[in-house]
Amino acid sequence: MHDDDTPFRTPVPTFDRPTLLSSCAQATTAEEARFRVQYPNAAPRSSRIVALDDGAARMMDDIIAEPRPAAHFLKVAPRQPDISPNEVVLLRLDGDEALLSTELAGADVVVLIATSAQGRRAAEIIGRVARAASVTTAGLIVTADAADDVVRMMRPVTGVLVVSPDADHLAAMLSALRA
């Protein structure tokens, strides 16, 4: 009848378990929360935030005031000399050029931001090269109208996708991810 007919057994209460300081009853109190070990339990992450188009670049400019030492903010350069099918020329905040291959080395996560399908070529290359290098990718699409073509562009190249009309999710996402 079903794909698995193993009976689902509900628990039988037993009353012989003593409550100790480490039992859930005690351990989940605010009092015991004080004894959680305090230490930094994750090394800083290094992230690359890439604006794929002009609208995305403007959003990026709005949030870079906050210091994020482990993040590199990058824009796709307007001119893309034909170096290699696996290369994209990016611009750092100071206007210096940087190659995708250089930026991906040592990156933990790449966040791609798009407001249109303008950055299709760059998105395709970054997604493909990041996947080959096992670097996690996340995408943020910021647009008020139906985003079919942008979704089609971003879905194959990102591991998780967020679609919102509001630019302020970018800052929230970066802080939440410690980017």
Added chain:
Amino acid sequence: MLTKEVNDLLTQTTPGTPMGSMFRKYWIPALLASELPANDSAPVRVKLLGERLVAFRDSEGRYGLIDEFCAHRGVSLWFGRNEEGGLRCPYHGWKYDHTGQCIDVPSEAAESGFCQKIKLTGYPLVKIGDILWTHMGDKAERPPLPVWEFCTVPEEQTFTSKRWQECNWLQAMEGGIDSSHVSFLHSGSLKTDPLFRGAAGNKYNQQDRKPVFEVVDAPGGLFIGARRNAEDGQYYWRITPWVMPSFTMVPPRGDHPMHGHFWIPIDDENCWAWSFDYHPTRALSAEERQSMIDGYGVHNQYVPGTFRPLQNKDNDYLMDREAQRRGETYSGVWGIAMQDASLQESMGPIVDRTKENLVSTDNGIIMARNRLRRAVQALVKSGATPPGIDPAHQKVRSVAAVLPADAPFVEACREDLTVRPGVKQTSV
């Protein structure tokens, strides 16, 4: 992670707090209608958003939710006599009507009008579906009554339960948005639970344990889509709607009833986990209803006579290491509801979100927190009506569907994600 300031902002809901003010904008579930089964039945103590209240149903069937404590000398009105159109304090006989208005002070002459001067806080209590709903905010800004589908379908099509969860509302609710835990924590139950097993779509879950997530902003909250590979290059999508502040629906499986939750703060360290099951177009079968009563699916078993789960922190949730070893449960705890609750309670009464290390699959949670933060701040700043109050925002359904590879799931399922009376849910 969140800063301490934002964590406090989102988790504190007692009177006067920003999030408390936001919760007081909505109609929220207060108690099950079955807790006040008849006129003049026993009053019930209710704590919500850090306020201690007592609910009763008077001789004429009017529901009241009023301050628990008598204005005279502070006795709990739970000890009161519910009779002849009001609740009478057993200490010196002061009597209150369903609005909290004092209607008798026996020691004073009735003509003195003294009792007119005494008024306890009172909130409305309205029965819709299996639930008595209340609005604890400003009467002048009372929103339209709730129109959630699960509580407006005929009663034979719906079932609701509630359980006490011993942690802050937000970490409980985040579990409803966090689709990435399902492939792990609940992996045992998919095969065996009578309210889940047997659906055609289950094979996609079992074949592809690494779903990819897409989160899409919606006027009332979010749609969280989890996609897995299906045949012919298509995707199997499971779509969870979240409506602010704390409504979520689990994507359906086959023709099983659809289910979902509300998480309502009792105080900052406790919440009610409300769980419902309904079918939009047919009555629940006797077997299904019995499974719900027996604690399967999103429901649970109770310490008899209470809303405390039978598996609770005082008995280590009846941890069964043998079942865990055999693979029947992933965590050793029985039942989907208590698998969630046990872990969420283990985080502590209010989890310290400054210490967490979120990853990109946590984007549903990240977005939800940001929406809540924005709505609370807009409310404080300009009195902006928060999302989820508009009845249109409440008319949502979860969906399970197989779609072409490049289809944006919200547009492709626009109608399926909307309540359509008389039309079955979209499910695989």
